[in-house]
Amino acid sequence: MGIKTPPYLKPGDTIGIVCPSGYMAFEKAAECIRVLQEEWGYKVKVGSTLGSKSETYFSGTDEERLRDLQQMLDDDEVQAILFGRGGYGMGRIIDKINFKKFKKKPKWVIGFSDITIFHCHLYANYGISSLHAPMAAAFNDGGYTSPYVQSLKEALEGQPAHYTCSSHVLNKKGEAAGPIVGGNLALLVNTIGTPSEIKTKGRILFIEDIGEQKYSIDRMMFQLKRSGKLDKLAGLIIGGFTEVGDTERPFGAEVQQIIYDLIKEYDYPVCFNFPVSHDPENYALKIGVSYTLKVDSQKVVLKE
């Protein structure tokens, strides 16, 4: 499947900010808005779901979140959409989004975590690339100067990605090339069987997660494996697994080992602790775009 990449941004283009999932106070996105405008040279359009009056977990009702996102998707004056944050809620509105206009005039949609379902859906159904990348809160406390938030800037400007990270003892050496797909592990398995399900054959898969128990990570990896998502990969990138929990009776292995045990039978290259995660280490990745992954004994290189 060919991939459609939305046009890269030019100075003066407009980025829309919406919260399609969890609630976010406006102050939490204020620094991001400032940086986008003053440092990166874009205009910003703020949707009604950022800093909304919602008092629940969500940034608004399903209808409100859908309407706000739909307006941004359809707005000719908006060239990219940055999600304020993830949380939970995209899956509740994904089937109601109308992609008719967006399909003809794609724009970069940026986010991760709960937004994984959007990335999967867009790629599976429309073959359009989107950006798995830091969201608004990552700009705070000087975070915008980090190489990770900077990688989002570079991605939006159309600079090809070239990321390196140090090697890990469990890495499996080799070289791979193929479209990159992936995101949050819990969301990836949640798409299985649905119209948003990802195809992984011949692709480089990346996964990350936060706040999961070890047994749950094991179970999700078993699901990927048993649903045929791991056996025909071009390569596998394991990002950060943060705030991992364990049961009272310990699982008896670290997350990296849990994953390694399930993929060791395959021949493709695998790297661990790649900077894609809920921590600040979170490089921008263009879903569906082809990358090369090179894993050797010294380092890991991921290149567009």
Next chain:
Amino acid sequence: MTPFILFNFPILANMNRKNFITTAAAVLASLSFSKVGARSPLSVSQYAPIIPPYLKPGDLIGITSPAGYITREDIIPAATLMQQWGFKIRVGYTIGKRNYTFGGTDAERLQDLQQMLDDPQVKAIMCARGGYGAVRIVDGIDWTQFKSNPKWIIGFSDITVLHSHIQRNLGIATIHSKMCNSFPRVWDDASPLQKETILSIQKALIGEKIQYSAPFNNYNRTGTARGILVGGNLKTLESLAGSVSDINTDGKILFVEDTGEYLYSVDRMFWNLKRSGKLTNLAGLIVGGLKTKQDDPGEYFGYSTYEIIASKVKEYRYPVCFEFPVGHQIDNFALKCGVPYELSVSESGTTLKEI
């Protein structure tokens, strides 16, 4: 009185050899009764369900740990009571074995379960507890003997993996019920409800027709449905999606239960069921216990489990009932999966009746 239990350990097995021989003779005598022809996994739904032979006095029940670790002491209450029901007990060698959270290594758990599946003397297998681990061994199980000589497999929670896998691929009935870790330590101290729950396992095993009722719930949708019952633990069912053990719900009565999940997670799991078409063609939906974790501070989800589920199925017509006595709770009655029931949801309450 010391409980009379057959352990799978060589020394204990020798001690009880005499009994093994008696059991074997009784089982052999009944073999022709339990023969069932092989059926293609793909065409299971075209056939009537395969019901393993119900248990008779003197039949042997095996106890094994395909998932979490349990001590030998912890299975004594279950073993003792099931002996009082007139059954013999064989304790698998994974009982008391421990590999971290698991009842032995994957290889050990698989081997223990496999032996019980293949041994014609064993007429039912009770999984000692859930926890986590069945999915790690399910693909290693050789079902050949079990298919030609079906027996009851008993358990719930993580054991949903076995229920779902067997329903999907073999069409053989199984028993969704409490396990060894839920039997009361002292029977006389147990509450009437706990006794009733535990006794429902015995009734299911000896072939009494199942009939349970539940009070009316405002979120119920009234109606009557007939269909084969499938289901189990919601999270486990979701984790089987896309795999060879994936549940097929078309035309079925689906039941779900779970514990310890956040509301958002229940919502997300139900979206998976809905978006993968598993709620579209149900005959009926039974919701058991859904104990959820409290929302994190400042993250008020805003919908109850009833609202979460009712909103997912409002466009369909089939009967729906909530608060059915199945789940991680005392009133968790034994349900035969893979057999037909009639579900009747009315304003006076719900009944589920085996037909």
